[in-house]
Amino acid sequence: MKILLIGSGGREHALAWAISGSPLCDQLWIAPGNPGTAQCGENVVLDIADHAAMISFCKLRGIDLVVVGPEGPLVEGIADDLTAAGFKTFGPSKAAAQLEGSKGFTKELCAEFNIPTAGFGRFSDAAAAKAYVASQGAPIVIKADGLAAGKGVVMAETLDEANDAIDMMFSGGLGTAGAEIVIEEWMIGEEASFFALCDGKHALPLASAQDHKRVGDGDTGPNTGGMGAYSPAPVMTKALEDRVMAEIIAPTLAGMAKRGMPFQGILYAGLMITAEGPKLIEYNVRFGDPECEVLMPRLKSDIVPAFLAACDGVLDAFDLRWSDEAALTVVLAARGYPGTPEKGSTIRGIDKAEALDDVLVFHAGTKQGAADLVANGGRVLNVVGLGKSVSEAQKRAYEGVDRIDWPEGFCRRDIGWQAVKREQG
Template sequence: MNAETQVIDILLLGSGGREHALAKKLSESPRCGKLYIAPGNGGTLNVGENVAIDEADPEVVADFVKGAGIGLVVIGPEAPLVAGVADAVRALGVPCFGPGAAGAQLEGSKRFSKELMDRAGIPTAAYGSFDNEEDALAYVREQGAPLVVKADGLAAGKGVIVATELAEAENAVHECFSGAFGAAGATVVIEEMLVGPECSLLAFTDGITVCPMSTSQDHKRALEGDRGPNTGGMGAYSPVPIVTPEEHAEMERIMRVTVDQLRSEGIDYRGCLYGGFMLTAQGPKVLEYNARFGDPETQVVLPRLENDLVEVMLAVAEQRLADVELSWCDEWAVTVVLTSAGYPGSYEKGKVITGADEADAMDGVTVYHAGTTQEGDELLTSGGRVIAVTALGETFEAARDLSYAACDKIEFEGKTLRHDIGLRALRGREAWEQ
């Protein structure tokens, strides 16, 4: 057996719906031997072995990699990336999918990201960054609303406040500096509010070559009609029908410029680069960068990828991505997230989940577990975002209808969901201009 077909054992870090999607795709590869997921969830038990180690501790992960003879490490969430887990793995000479701590600052520090975009000439919102509340409030009052107030560090997707009124922006600044987001709010970035539809473009990159994935669009707000607080994501679809070829080409150009800028500054970025874009009247502008796969974008993008994911990730880790050509199925994908009552605020855990296997058995449907845990014969809720239900269809409408039909089969006390995932895109570009 040559090196190109050798079976390898894989360690995947993370516990959410994104990781279940990655685990399922990795397990489909003929190159995937033993698949460990740390710490995993109730769904990843079915495709690999969950291991109880601290995925954000570089030393702990490195020790496990050595002891288990791991041949590839895949890092799902942002916290291990920012903590430098990829650096510790690469120091062992083991292939790793995910940027080191330096590259992960693209997500770990919004100030770092904005300053890098400035240096690269990348179109993004005008901004100011502040280390104290007094100066931040003065900037807010000078600029006036609407504004977007962001905690600089990692805040699990919740440290971004879109303020349409001045008082709302002032309150957001106070919230950041009062410790609501912990150390993440010690620095605050305040941006102009861009207007237009959002679009996520994820890309594989080995630090030299950039291979964009298919477009997707997340639904961040908790309530229907894009109202309520920001969440980690309530649903998504892929591809995004309203994106023009010119916009797509510009987003790809921006992603390549970003990787070139990182490399020019001595940062070796290997993994997934996630570009969050606003499709403005002046063209696509970067809202934010993430240093990993999105959630729930992963759940709609990966089912449409026809390549062997292990092969692609090894090509990224070994800087051979120029040899890879990505292939996508023509079907549409829609995912709807089922959440615990109260999310993204406080919620109860331990609710019994029924119907997940029945939904997953439907033709064209995949159920991705996020906040679930298996206790004996029972599947229980253990998080805010509990399950993501993804459906593939020949048309956008067919995929959407199938996803909601599958959602109806799954029950747990307090189950909540948005019923309008994808509706806006079905109405066309003008839906964002009303």
């Protein structure tokens, strides 16, 4: 098969790594890709916002399957346009991608179909939003309705912080993403990431993971796109997984189908495991990043038939096998992230990290300079360790981190702390 993968981050490097290992993959192109994906296939310079150009490339190369990595193109309808042009495309339609593209849409869906989630209000003006916050009290959560690259959530511990977040969003601090906001109750519990492969009618549970959103050790500082992750998540027992499928995933699929927008692709449920049970924090409509970087190394099955089964609506007769090993990834980020990252600094030593047993390095925000690899984004590298336990995977990941020579980079040193604490009793 000739396959096109759309995207350029760490998630796409992990997907390219998995897809290129499939016996079904004859040729793999990545648009636009990064220096890491270039090791798995051929990077192509395409503007992924130019759907006509994407279709022309698919026609020119005779593409058999398109896999869409990031959420932006999905929310903009790339899957609809490619499918209409006759190309099998893994990823939801523009209508179905509203599950991530609009937090308000998802909250209304939860209310309509009795999907457990935090109490909320939806607002398009600051005065009403502040009045709601005053009535609810703090702590409270302020969310931009639209896509904000993982930076659209403010965990406000005081009323002043909440009002500042409201002002920031409505004054354009997050662009059009903050034109409308959702305000939620502050849920208490442990977070987990749950993934389901969907074909519009059926859902196949994938492995669980936990990520670390805060920039600093001890889960401190502002939210980011994710500073690390591990899989499996010990909190996600089989009984809990069954509840999530029955109470959250299944009614979501049924609700979307009833609305005439069946969901096909990856449904990523960000969960809070509360005293009452699992509740939905939010949906993403693609593999998480950095969660994808720990899921792909644990997947023993071929990923390409799984994508095809989702596209063809036959997941009810499909299954996937997962390694019992744990995987843990540490994100190396550029100084200044999650604000304005410093770009252009030289990165060395990746080969030394990759020389270690059970260590992988996935590129995210890198660029090939004239002589050396350089940083070209906020989250720059993902160093993955594998092991019989999360503790062992953590040890190997940090051994890999310490072999990389990049003084301008930083990382958290406590990724996986909750699972390690559990394992140590």
